[in-house]
Structure formats: structure tokens, C-alpha cells
Amino acid sequence: METYAAVRAHGLKSRLLSRGDYEDILKGEKKLSDFKDYSSILDTDALDAKLEKIYRVYVSRLETISKAGPEISGFVLALLDKLEVENIKIHLRYILGAQRPVIYYPYGRHLGPAKLSTIKTEGMLWEALSRTVYQAPSSPNFTTPLESERELLLDLLYYNYLLRKVEELKVSNDSKEALQNLIREELEKKILVWSRVIDSSIIFKLASSLRFRVRIPGIPDDWKNLKTTELMQNVEMSLLKDIEVKISLRFPVSIGFVYYYNALAFLEARNLEKIIIGKELGFPEEVILRNLILV
């Protein structure tokens, strides 16, 4: 089953957009709807509708792989649940902020956008989250009133859940271990970005409350002076390179390749989101291109 899922991921990977495709879209030589997977996106669609359709493509791609077999579906859907966690963060910002209209990713399994929109307070949100697979504490003990502390807890809960799902996988020990190491590395790099945003003592406190052993990795010299956005882009890029080297090349027909494919498919959706917004705001081609993460 693992091999079948990996082969499907290989097949789907061949349909991902290349650097040349992005450039053609930016130059206006090709429309997004010229690509089969995105044929439903019309020029006349509103910005929100276009973004929704882009992420629907990503969701449907992962759902296709999840149907490869029940043994791996839990893990594949857990990868997709990242969107749900992002939706929860969006709703948290909505609750704790000025409650201006927000948009949600078109995905939900445990706490979908429809359910989220009925939650009006932070207490209700944690209560609802405690009843999901994320196993959130029903009334977490936060150090600060900062929303970012809550977001960090959500990230930690998600990685905890993802690692549990990897543990449940019935795959070879080697590929499982490589995958676990990579997910831990991904978490550490996320923590590195978090350390720019929130005090490290809060990070350690939250992590220890979940019995998570985290460390803030040393920041490479050439990253030290980067702005947070640039740092995030570099982190994303280095993660993709790591996944490619440590998993996709070493275990090309393992579940690890599905993980690699998920990263690429999500990156494609993010890149297309940036292109659409950039074009909407009238930015020149080179400015948009500079903000894309191209592998």
C-alpha cells in the first residue's frame, strides 16, 4: 500500500507546475485555466473564489493519495489537517482581534470552517479542540495574553498529532524513522521562526506542557540579518531541500515520498496564491517572482 501511494504521488508530482509554467503565467502567456487541474478557475472569478479553487485542487490531490489504502490514509489526511490548523489560527485571530471578515481554507475534517464560524469565544474554541484528534487542553494555561502564544500551542499540538500518526504507520522502520526525524526538523525550523516572534521561555514552557522536547536551532550566519518573512522563505526552501535529499532520494517509493509530494503541492498552492494576489495588486512580474519559492 505504501508503495502504491508513493507511485501515485510520483504520478501526481509530474503534474505540478514547473518554474517555466509560473513564468508563463506571470508573463500572461498562459492562463491558470490552461492547466488541466486548474481549468475551473475563471478570469471572471473573484479573488476569494480563485484562492478557494486553488486550495481545493491541493486538497483533492492529497485526498486522491489518501484513498490509496486505509493504512496510510490517516497520515495523508493528517498532512492535510495542516490546513485545518491554519483555519483554527485564522479563527483565533478573528475572535481575539477586531472581528473583520476573514477567509478560510476550503478544508475541514474535525473542526471545519462551518463549525468554526459558530464558535464565538476563545474558551469555546479550546473546549471544541479538546474533543478533536489534536488533544488540546480544554483550558490551556497561557503566560501572556498574546494571540501568538496560542498559535504556537496550535502548531505544537499539530506536530504532536502528526508524529503520532507517523508512529501508527505500518511501514519499514527506516523510512518511518527518517520521516519522524524530518518532521522534528520541520518543527525545529518552525520554532526558529517562532523565536523571532515570541519569547523563547514561552516556547519551552508550552513545549514542556505537551511533553515535547524542543530546542531552538542555531541560526546560520547568513540568516541572522534576515527579516521574518525572508527567514520563513529560507526555512521553507531549506526544508524542501532536506526532504528531497533525506527522503525522496533515499526512499523514493516510501511514505516519505508522499510527505515530499505534500510539501510540493502545498508550495504550488502558496505560489499560485502569491501570483494571483500580486497580479491583483499590479506588482511587476519580477517582484512577484522574487516572492515565490521555486524548487
Added chain:
Amino acid sequence: MVLSELAFLPASRGTLQLLRRRLELVKRGKDVLQMRRDQLAKELLSIMDELQKRPKAEQEFIQAARRAALMRVARGEFEFRSVSSLVKPPKITSIIVSYQGIPVPQARIVHDPDFSQITDPDYKETIEQLWNAVKTMIDVANKEVAVEKISEQLLYINRVVNSLEKNLIPALTDVLRRIEERVVEEELEDFVRVKLLGGV
């Protein structure tokens, strides 16, 4: 007193005195209005100096808006919209401020937006830059409204002063001279009549 009515005034010493008093009053009024005009022009010039920072303010605003737009591209619409939602909006009210006695509506910031929930340094910097640019633009807009209102008042005073200078004062002076002549003539006639009657 309407200007056209001046032609029908009876020629008498009483009318003469009344007209002299009126002319005096009009001239004093004109002087007062001229002083007020000078005062307003001075105020206007001082505000105009401050308005010179408008191109810089606009430039800053464009830069801040562009930076925010770039953040929107780099971070994506989903994140950008929800993070912006974390900022509690500022409170701005409209009050009437007196500029040299002229009531001018002005926008006043009651409190700044609350972006204490934004901890990401990039977002924080972008939002702070944008808010500072908006504050400068509000200040410029307030000054522009003041200039508009003071200019309106200045134009009105100018029209009144011109009207006094070009119409009322010459008309009053003219009537005053005519009536003076008539009164002198009538007095001369009376004098001659008395003399003649005395000779009889």
C-alpha cells in the same frame, strides 16, 4: 439704507450729520475688515507652510501602502487578512476648531489603533509605518480643510471690503457732497431772502 434710497434723502443739516456719521462708520468698518483680512492672510500663509509637507506625506503613505501590499503577496491572503484583523481600529472623531474665530471641522485621533497583538516584527513594522503615514495624512487633511474655510472667509471679507471701497463709500461721499451743496445753496437763498426782506 439701500444705495438707491440715498438719492431721495431730504437735503437738511440733520441728513448731513446722519450721512457724515454713517460714512465715518463705514470707513471704520472697512479698516476693521482690512485688518481682519490681513490677519487671516497671515494665518493662511502659516498653514500653507505646513501644507508643503503634503508631497512628503503622500510619498510616505504610498511607500507604506506598497510595503503592506508586498507583505500581502509574501505572506498570502489568508494569513494577511486574518493578521490584519488582529489590529483593533483607531478611534477618530470630528470636532470643530476655531482658527482666528472661523469654525473649522477637524478630524481628531481619540486613540491609536491597538496592534499589541501583532508580535511578528515584519507585520508590526509594516502596520506602524502605515499608521504613521495615515496620521500625517490626517494632519495634512485637517490643514487643507482649515485653508479651505479660511480662504472662503477671506474671499467673503474681500468682497465686503471691495464693495465698501468701490460702491458704498463713493456713493455716500457723493450724496454727502450733493446734500452739502444743497444745504449751502438753501442757506444762501435763506440769507439772501432775509436780506431782501430786511431791505424792504
